[in-house]
Amino acid sequence: MSEPTGAARRRGPFKVGDQVQLTDPKGRHYTFTLEAGKQFHTHKGAFSHDELIGASEGSVVRTTGNVAYLALRPLLPDYVLSMPRGAAVVYPKDAGQILAFADIFAGARVVEAGVGSGALSAFLLRAVGDHGMLHSYERRQDFADIAQGNVERYFGGPHPAWTLTVGDLQDNLSDTEVDRVVLDMLAPWETLEAVSKALVPGGIMCAYVATTTQLARTVESIREIGCFAEPQPWESMVRNWHVEGLAVRPDHRMIGHTGFLVTARRLADGVEPPMRRRRPSKGAYGEDYEGPNKERGSGQA
Numbered sequence: 663m664s665e666p667t668g669a670a671r672r673r674g675p676f677k678v679g680d681q682v683q684l685t686d687p688k689g690r691h692y693t694f695t696l697e698a699g700k701q702f703h704t705h706k707g708a709f710s711h712d713e714l715i716g717a718s719e720g721s722v723v724r725t726t727g728n729v730a731y732l733a734l735r736p737l738l739p740d741y742v743l744s745m746p747r748g749a750a751v752v753y754p755k756d757a758g759q760i761l762a763f764a765d766i767f768a769g770a771r772v773v774e775a776g777v778g779s780g781a782l783s784a785f786l787l788r789a790v791g792d793h794g795m796l797h798s799y800e801r802r803q804d805f806a807d808i809a810q811g812n813v814e815r816y817f818g819g820p821h822p823a824w825t826l827t828v829g830d831l832q833d834n835l836s837d838t839e840v841d842r843v844v845l846d847m848l849a850p851w852e853t854l855e856a857v858s859k860a861l862v863p864g865g866i867m868c869a870y871v872a873t874t875t876q877l878a879r880t881v882e883s884i885r886e887i888g889c890f891a892e893p894q895p896w897e898s899m900v901r902n903w904h905v906e907g908l909a910v911r912p913d914h915r916m917i918g919h920t921g922f923l924v925t926a927r928r929l930a931d932g933v934e935p936p937m938r939r940r941r942p943s944k945g946a947y948g949e950d951y952e953g954p955n956k957e958r959g960s961g962q963a
């Protein structure tokens with residue numbers, strides 16, 4: 663049985679063309695591609711790539727200045743944070759949440775927009791696998807080119823499940839019978855009509871947005887379009903820990919904000935979303951509220 667795309671690049675001794683991530687004594691990372699006969703230069707001397715070709719992952723190399731570097735293949739979270747960027751990437755902690763809560767499964771048919779730098783595309787491709795489908799839409803040709811380079815460098819060539827279309831999702835979405843739609847863009851609400859036509863009943867749309875105003879508009883627009891079950895908005899925070907002897911505490915610094923996520927499930931055609939049992943909070947749709955669904959609170963404060 664042949665291995666899934668990219669799997670052979672993730673194990674075994676280092677080979678020409680592999681990505682290597684070096685860690686220096688201060689914990690700093692440097693990533694490069696192995697080439698026969700080439701030198702890796704640091705400000706404390708150099709070493710030859712040939713020393714790593716054929717060596718085990720997890721080996722240590724020393725520069726001519728006797729500085730030791732640990733050599734490992736970059737994990738996908740490392741890779742997406744060090745690759746060339748056009749647009750800001752989905753942070754790995756959020757990519758993990760998307761894979762789990764948008765329920766991206768092997769063999770799924772997934773649509774994604776925008777592609778940006780291709781970070782989320784790589785996570786989605788690993789999850790759907792060679793027999794799934796990922797159709798990614800990106801409005802900017804320059805970003806699409808960067809994303810294609812990043813994704814193909816990661817998998818070692820084109821991925822059989824991936825199609826990339828340049829254009830706005832809402833004007834170009836040609837897929838039908840899609841299981842999942844994942845949106846990372848400024849105005850996901852502009853795509854909801856097209857997305858709702860593409861999704862199968864029970865399918866999931868998932869949007870990743872950076873600000874509270876985008877989050878509110880996305881959630882209210884999903885409610886307004888009427889063919890989704892009640893949307894679920896959330897955010898996740900990850901706190902790394904310092905563990906050393908008796909000093910066991912959260913790190914002093916953390917990434918305080920990345921973005922918000924919303925998922926919603928497509929109802930069967932012609933079905934009215936069940937009324938929410940709970941009345942909106944007092945004042946939620948009061949006279950100061952200007953967005954979609956104003957009638958929910960009958961304008962009462």
Ligand SMILES: C[S@@+](CC[C@H](N)C(=O)[O-])C[C@H]1O[C@@H](n2cnc3c(N)ncnc32)[C@H](O)[C@@H]1O
Pocket residue numbers: 749750751752775776777778779780781782783799800801802805829830831832846847848849853
């Ligand atoms: C934040 S970036 C996406 C980053 C990407 N998820 C990643 O992990 O690298 C947002 C992208 O959406 C694209 N975009 C915005 N609106 C779009 C639309 N309606 N259709 C397709 N692409 C869109 C932008 O050009 C931009 O590249």
